[in-house]
Amino acid sequence: MAMRSALRGLCGKTSSLPVGPKLQPIACVPHRKFHEDFLHKQKNPEKPTVLITGSLGQLGQGLAKLLRERYGRYNVIMSDIIKAPDHILEAGPYIYADILDFKNLQEITVNYRIDSIVHFSALLSAIGEQNVPLAMRVNIEGLHNILELSNQYRLKLFVPSTIGAFGPDSPRNPTPDLTIQRPRTIYGVAKVHAELIGEYYNQRFGLDFRSLRFPGIISSDTHPGGGTTDYAVAIFHEALRARQYECYLEPDTMLPMMYIDDCLRSIMEFMELPEDRLKMRTYNIQAMSFTPRILAEAVKKYVPDFEMSYKPDSRQAIADTWPMKFDDSRARADWNWRHEYDVDRLCQVMFDALMPKYNTEQRSQASSRS
Numbered sequence: 001m002a003m004r005s006a007l008r009g010l011c012g013k014t015s016s017l018p019v020g021p022k023l024q025p026i027a028c029v030p031h032r033k034f035h036e037d038f039l040h041k042q043k044n045p046e047k048p049t050v051l052i053t054g055s056l057g058q059l060g061q062g063l064a065k066l067l068r069e070r071y072g073r074y075n076v077i078m079s080d081i082i083k084a085p086d087h088i089l090e091a092g093p094y095i096y097a098d099i100l101d102f103k104n105l106q107e108i109t110v111n112y113r114i115d116s117i118v119h120f121s122a123l124l125s126a127i128g129e130q131n132v133p134l135a136m137r138v139n140i141e142g143l144h145n146i147l148e149l150s151n152q153y154r155l156k157l158f159v160p161s162t163i164g165a166f167g168p169d170s171p172r173n174p175t176p177d178l179t180i181q182r183p184r185t186i187y188g189v190a191k192v193h194a195e196l197i198g199e200y201y202n203q204r205f206g207l208d209f210r211s212l213r214f215p216g217i218i219s220s221d222t223h224p225g226g227g228t229t230d231y232a233v234a235i236f237h238e239a240l241r242a243r244q245y246e247c248y249l250e251p252d253t254m255l256p257m258m259y260i261d262d263c264l265r266s267i268m269e270f271m272e273l274p275e276d277r278l279k280m281r282t283y284n285i286q287a288m289s290f291t292p293r294i295l296a297e298a299v300k301k302y303v304p305d306f307e308m309s310y311k312p313d314s315r316q317a318i319a320d321t322w323p324m325k326f327d328d329s330r331a332r333a334d335w336n337w338r339h340e341y342d343v344d345r346l347c348q349v350m351f352d353a354l355m356p357k358y359n360t361e362q363r364s365q366a367s368s369r370s
């Protein structure tokens with residue numbers, strides 16, 4: 001932080017280059033070419049360079065950390081269209097990349113010598129329904145850009161799919177990999193399109209396209225971006241903050257869920273598999289399934305006076321069409337997928353992470369009142 005403040009003083013604005021103990025102090029970046037050359041010299045040439053789109057969302061920050069541990073700090077380029085907080089800028093390269101701007105994506109791929117893309121940019125299910133034209137642009141047009149870019153430059157491409165890629169005509173308990181997919185949200189329609197067109201590019205052009213269908217992801221250090229499964233993150237914060245939570249789903253709505261560590265590990269394992277291990281390009285993966293009522297009971301073991309009330313909103317209609325449980329037997333058989341977190345372990349890890357934060361907040365609120 002001291003170094004960053006000094007740099008602010010030197011050049012009037014903060015360089016987006018990370019400044020850490022192992023780095024030479026680069027005061028400011030006179031032009032982008034210098035920035036790119038600098039990053040290239042710092043990279044581990046033995047490892048791939050990965051671009052993460054939409055990396056400031058719920059999944060991107062954790063994945064960048066894991067990938068950097070494995071490939072090196074400068075081999076992972078985080079990108080998004082929003083301003084990054086200081087701790088992101090300090091952790092490694094972060095750049096602006098709008099997935100709707102194809103030329104900008106080409107420039108980034110060439111200048112940063114990108115080998116793989118993890119494509120996270122999207123509007124999630126609930127937010128997508130509120131702005132369908134934007135969701136079509138980001139989730140469909142943006143995907144076309146990423147796919148075409150990956151094909152042009154022969155990049156390996158990971159695009160996550162979701163339980164939302166299924167609809168009311170699909171078997172819901174369990175939902176197999178190959179079945180009817182007629183989702184009722186623009187988010188789901190765009191994901192089915194991504195799965196199919198990715199598979200088509202693989203068969204037609206040999207593009208190394210890979211996709212996993214994720215359940216709702218639960219994390220403590222990042223917040224969800226406007227999905228139907230967000231309640232399963234909010235409940236932990238509200239239990240600690242207010243001892244109560246008003247859930248927007250009915251008590252017995254069962255959905256598949258997954259702790260973020262399982263999700264991020266699945267991406268790492270799946271992306272590193274040799275191509276001949278893949279019998280399909282898109283796999284279901286399952287960890288746990290629960291209802292709001294079941295999760296509330298588990299939360300009460302940590303916060304005994306916690307109370308949950310229910311006020312279903314438009315997200316209920318979405319959840320009612322989604323799988324209750326995934327059949328992920330093919331992922332388990334083909335590439336040995338195993339989850340590690342069930343609902344009890346999930347609660348333990350969430351409360352371990354969040355309790356100190358809320359205890360400190362409550363202590364500081366109490367001391368400012370006294």
Ligand SMILES: NC(=O)c1ccc[n+]([C@@H]2O[C@H](COP(=O)([O-])OP(=O)(O)OC[C@H]3O[C@@H](n4cnc5c(N)ncnc54)[C@H](O)[C@@H]3O)[C@@H](O)[C@H]2O)c1
Pocket residue numbers: 053054055056057058059060080081082097098099100119120121122123124138142160161162163213214215216217218223224225226227229
């Ligand atoms: N979080 C989950 O529960 C979950 C479950 C299944 C699948 N997924 C998928 O995983 C991916 C990542 O999900 P997430 O939860 O991190 O999403 P998120 O909503 O938290 O983050 C998405 C990011 O995309 C960025 N973005 C929006 N428009 C953009 C544009 N034009 N150009 C570049 N970036 C843009 C946003 O700024 C945001 O940071 C998504 O494709 C999502 O569908 C997520």
Ligand SMILES: C[C@@H](O)[C@H](N)C(=O)O
Pocket residue numbers: 124125126161162163164187214215216217224226227228229230
């Ligand atoms: C399930 C997933 O795709 C996301 N969390 C959503 O609810 O939209």
